Amino acid sequence: xxxxxxxxxxxxxxxxxxxxxxxxxxxxxxxxxxxxxxxxxxxxxxxxxxxxxxxxxxxxxxxxxxxxxxxxxxxxxxxxxxxxxxxxxxxxxxxxxxxxxxxxxxxxxxxxxxxxxxxxxxxxxxxxxxxxxxxxxxxxxxxxxxxxxxxxxxxxxxxxxxxxxxxxxxxxxxxxxxxxxxxxxxxxxxxxxxxxxxxxxxxxxxxxxxxxxxxxxxxxxxxxxxxxxxxxxxxxxxxxxxxxxxxxxxxxxxxxxxxxxxxxxxxxxxxxxxxxxxx
Amino acid sequence: xxxxxxxxxxxxxxxxxxxxxxxxxxxxxxxxxxxxxxxxxxxxxxxxxxxxxxxxxxxxxxxxxxxxxxxxxxxxxxxxxxxxxxxxxxxxxxxxxxxxxxxxxxxxxxxxxxxxxxxxxxxxxxxxxxxxxxxxxxxxxxxxxxxxxxxxxxxxxxxxxxxxxxxxxxxxxxxxxxxxxxxxxxxxxxxxxxxxxxxxxxxxxxxxxxxxxxxxxxxxxxxxxxxxxxxxxxxxxxxxxxxxxxxxxxxxxxxxxxxxxxxxxxxxxxxxxxxxxxxxxxxxxxxxxxxxxxxxxxxxxxxxxxxxxxxxxxxxxxxxxxxxxxxxxxxxxxxxxxxxxxxxxxxxxxxxxxxxxxxxxxxxxxxxxxxxxxxxxxxxxxxxxxxxxxxxxxxxxxxxxxxxxxxxxxxxxxxxxxxxxxxxxxxxxxxxxxxxxxxxxxxxxxxxxxxxxxxxxxxxxxxxxxxxxxxxxxxxxxxxxxxxxxxxxxxxxxxxxxxxxxxxxxxxxxxxxxxxxxxxxxxxxxxxxxxxxxxxxxxxxxxxxxxxxxxxxxxxxxxxxxxxxxxx
Numbered sequence: 001x002x003x004x005x006x007x008x009x010x011x012x013x014x015x016x017x018x019x020x021x022x023x024x025x026x027x028x029x030x031x032x033x034x035x036x037x038x039x040x041x042x043x044x045x046x047x048x049x050x051x052x053x054x055x056x057x058x059x060x061x062x063x064x065x066x067x068x069x070x071x072x073x074x075x076x077x078x079x080x081x082x083x084x085x086x087x088x089x090x091x092x093x094x095x096x097x098x099x100x101x102x103x104x105x106x107x108x109x110x111x112x113x114x115x116x117x118x119x120x121x122x123x124x125x126x127x128x129x130x131x132x133x134x135x136x137x138x139x140x141x142x143x144x145x146x147x148x149x150x151x152x153x154x155x156x157x158x159x160x161x162x163x164x165x166x167x168x169x170x171x172x173x174x175x176x177x178x179x180x181x182x183x184x185x186x187x188x189x190x191x192x193x194x195x196x197x198x199x200x201x202x203x204x205x206x207x208x209x210x211x212x213x214x215x216x217x218x219x220x221x222x223x224x225x226x227x228x229x230x231x232x233x234x235x236x237x238x239x240x241x242x243x244x245x246x247x248x249x250x251x252x253x254x255x256x257x258x259x260x261x262x263x264x265x266x267x268x269x270x271x272x273x274x275x276x277x278x279x
Numbered sequence: 280x281x282x283x284x285x286x287x288x289x290x291x292x293x294x295x296x297x298x299x300x301x302x303x304x305x306x307x308x309x310x311x312x313x314x315x316x317x318x319x320x321x322x323x324x325x326x327x328x329x330x331x332x333x334x335x336x337x338x339x340x341x342x343x344x345x346x347x348x349x350x351x352x353x354x355x356x357x358x359x360x361x362x363x364x365x366x367x368x369x370x371x372x373x374x375x376x377x378x379x380x381x382x383x384x385x386x387x388x389x390x391x392x393x394x395x396x397x398x399x400x401x402x403x404x405x406x407x408x409x410x411x412x413x414x415x416x417x418x419x420x421x422x423x424x425x426x427x428x429x430x431x432x433x434x435x436x437x438x439x440x441x442x443x444x445x446x447x448x449x450x451x452x453x454x455x456x457x458x459x460x461x462x463x464x465x466x467x468x469x470x471x472x473x474x475x476x477x478x479x480x481x482x483x484x485x486x487x488x489x490x491x492x493x494x495x496x497x498x499x500x501x502x503x504x505x506x507x508x509x510x511x512x513x514x515x516x517x518x519x520x521x522x523x524x525x526x527x528x529x530x531x532x533x534x535x536x537x538x539x540x541x542x543x544x545x546x547x548x549x550x551x552x553x554x555x556x557x558x559x560x561x562x563x564x565x566x567x568x569x570x571x572x573x574x575x576x577x578x579x580x581x582x583x584x585x586x587x588x589x590x591x592x593x594x595x596x597x598x599x600x601x602x603x604x605x606x607x608x609x610x611x612x613x614x615x616x617x618x619x620x621x622x623x624x625x626x627x628x629x630x631x632x633x634x635x636x637x638x639x640x641x642x643x644x645x646x647x648x649x650x651x652x653x654x655x656x657x658x659x660x661x662x663x664x665x666x667x668x669x670x671x672x673x674x675x676x677x678x679x680x681x682x683x684x685x686x687x688x689x690x691x692x693x694x695x696x697x698x699x700x701x702x703x704x705x706x707x708x709x710x711x712x713x714x715x716x717x718x719x720x721x722x723x724x725x726x727x728x729x730x731x732x733x734x735x736x737x738x739x740x741x742x743x744x745x746x747x748x749x750x751x752x753x754x755x756x757x758x759x760x761x762x763x764x765x766x767x768x769x770x771x772x773x774x775x776x777x778x779x780x781x782x783x784x785x786x787x788x789x790x791x792x793x794x795x796x797x798x799x800x801x802x803x804x805x806x807x808x809x810x811x812x813x814x815x816x817x818x819x820x821x822x823x824x825x826x827x828x829x830x831x832x833x834x835x836x837x838x839x840x841x842x843x844x845x846x847x
Contacts, residue, residue, distance in 0.1 A: 002555075003541065003555050003556070004541075006555045007514075007541055007542040007555065119513070119540045119541065119542055119543045120511070120513075120540070120543050120758045120759075121759075122758070122759075122762065123506045123759045123762040123764070124762075125762055125763060126763060126764070126765050126766065126786065126787035126788070126800075127787050127788065129765070129787070129788065130788040132788075187839045188839075190835070191832075191835050191836060191839060194831060194832055194835055195832050198828040198831065198832060201824075201828065202825065202828065203788075205821070206788050206789075206790065207787055207788050207799075208799070208801075208814075209462055209790070209797060209799040209801065209814040209815075209816040210462065210816075211821075211824065212453070214379070214384065214407045216380040219376045219377070219379060219380050220376075220377070220380060222372075222373075222376055223373045223376050223377050226369045226370070226372055226373035226376070227370075227373055229369055230366050230369045230370055230373070233362060233365070233366045233369070234366055236362075237298065237362040237363065237366070239295055239298030239299070239302070239362075239363060240295075241295075266380050266381060267381060267382070267383055268379075268380050268381070268382075268383055268384065
């Protein structure tokens with residue numbers, strides 16, 4: 001792992017160190033119950049996000065194509081979208097615990113990405129040489145980022161079902177209700193998940209003459225979409241308590257993780273046209 | 280933020296207990312529907328065979344299915360517009376779809392063993408086309424219609440209606456395509472034309488039938504290209520420790536773990552790289568795109584003692600240009616038979632031996648063509664076609680062996696001592712024909728060692744370098760050119776009389792449309808550069824599906840962000 005870190009690009013190293021700082025700042029903010037500490041963590045998170053943006057941009061330039069082809073590249077992009085959604089959520093909901101959990105998750109993803117670091121930049125095969133590649137992947141990864149953050153909200157709801165006191169927040173509000181937080185972020189994730197799924201079908205039709213080939217990745221994308229559709233409906237019909245709803249969201253996030261990383265473990269993986277390079 | 284947890288349903292108010300009961304009922308009903316689907320599809324397979332000749336076998340199955348479904352029609356009708364039923368149905372579709380990814384999906388899988396028979400019985404080997412799976416979607420469509428019909432048609436509810444009715448459009452388009460459309464492939468070689476489409480069935484791509492189009496498709500030209508090579512210096516690790524342990528513990532050799540690539544560096548001359556965890560460093564000294572050795576010899580050759588005489592001769596032969604090096608004092612290396620069709624054998628002596636001199640002084644000379652170089656006297660003896668001609672041995676003077684100068688030779692160096700010859704690496708051109716990298720490797724504080732790296736190429740093992748004192752080796756390879764850059768077909772659509780109706784280039788992601796059909800660049804064969812597989816699809820429901828896609832995204836967006844209430 002250290003060896004892989006040593007050979008990674010300078011911007012990757014700086015990004016990883018920046019996110020490590022973010023994690024430490026958020027941890028400190030839990031104990032130092034000062035508003036300025038929360039704001040400093042948020043500012044650091046913003047800076048790490050900008051460095052990660054530079055990393056993605058530099059990779060884009062070096063590869064001469066969008067940097068979403070390999071698993072390593074997609075993991076870095078997942079870090080970027082999780083950061084983006086977390087920052088927006090933190091700014092919108094004025095809660096700093098989400099930043100703590102997000103940066104913890106990001107640190108895990110960056111550590112995992114080191115084991116998947118692709119040494120060579122891979123060229124795009126003909127099917128990926130289209131503008132559709134960009135909106136499809138961006139939609140999905142914004143969705144994944146949002147649903148990951150929604151999942152964090154669901155976990156927080158399980159620990160703090162009655163909401164959280166104001167000293168854990170950045171704003172003036174008395175309490176934050178994590179079920180509302182989860183719902184709002186999940187809605188955003190679901191919208192992008194829908195767009196990603198349909199853009200993928202449209203692209204599949206153009207590239208492979210098939211908008212739906214019952215490919216394992218497509219099927220699991222549908223499963224994920226159905227789980228979150230079910231969650232949104234369950235929450236609105238009000239027939240399930242908050243704790244159970246939180247578990248549905250967590251199940252949905254696990255489905256997202258399996259859709260993203262688990263396809264190689266399926267007996268039908270050989271049929272898939274959706275495998276990552278360097279996986 | 281003001282929104283209350285578990286707010287009232289936009290479908291109408293409900294309470295937990297009543298809903299839980301509905302969930303249980305829904306789950307039971309859907310389970311019975313699955314059972315009905317399994318029974319009726321199996322009955323269809325058995326009974327349907329009797330009706331096969333009439334072409335009404337599908338009707339027999341459908342009758343059975345409808346008959347069984349009729350048993351549940353009353354509870355179905357009651358539940359189909361209830362949110363708990365539809366949410367349960369969503370969960371059922373999710374579970375079934377997930378299940379389908381754990382069972383290989385192949386059409387016509389033979390039933391082998393108990394598990395195989397069970398998989399066939401439950402239609403798990405073609406789950407996505409099984410009747411019970413399709414029934415979930417039919418029920419979903421019915422539920423969506425009923426739910427939407429209950430909601431007010433106002434601007435505020437526009438998103439709700441779009442989001443709930445657009446999936447029906449998508450499903451309808453999908454079913455229209457399934458029953459009325461087809462996908463297949465036309466296999467063509469350059470210059471060939473055909474109107475026969477080999478049809479594929481299901482996602483497995485199984486070609487089971489063919490159909491004919493009302494026009495012909497001709498492949499005018501096919502192009503296929505790989506990416507340009509992008510050579511880089513690579514650092515690899517081959518840890519043989521595990522291998523050594525395996526050998527000692529089992530007493531027999533096992534396969535060594537494959538090497539692992541650690542890093543790849545662009546060809547930047549002078550940039551120093553350290554090998555992690557070691558004191559070893561390396562840097563690219565020079566890159567030669569089209570490597571060759573350039574030879575140098577001191578200009579004042581006459582002052583050098585004739586210790587190990589040598590001769591370098593450039594050849595122009597029917598097989599191409601080449602050079603040979605002859606050494607007078609090395610037996611076996613002072614002669615070269617006419618292996619390159621120069622028209623004569625070559626011999627080199629510093630001082631001509633008596634037996635050779637006697638041969639040259641005695642006529643007739645014999646039929647063998649010989650060119651004899653004599654170093655000390657600097658003469659060339661041409662013994663050709665029974666005649667002897669002697670010329671001075673001058674460097675860089677071309678001696679034609681044919682009338683048109685296409686075959687011949689010139690002497691590059693006459694060397695009294697070949698030890699003074701220097702081989703200097705150089706490049707013939709800037710084209711990537713024979714790439715070689717000169718790399719310097721050194722231990723911190725120690726002298727540098729120059730090594731040459733070159734890639735694996737057809738029939739030649741690449742030049743790598745094991746870094747001393749480490750388990751790392753250096754190589755130079757390109758991975759980019761292993762990927763296909765593009766392949767495209769220039770197609771013409773022809774009518775019955777051979778008249779061209781349309782011409783277009785088709786690439787991946789750039790299909791051609793004609794007469795209600797779409798033509799795709801689908802397949803190629805790297806062993807047959809003139810072959811192209813043209814995918815053909817006829818999908819009358821596609822436009823409806825695309826409309827459904829657009830309306831679904833628009834509906835969800837409106838429902839979430841452009842209306843007062845936040846409910847679904």
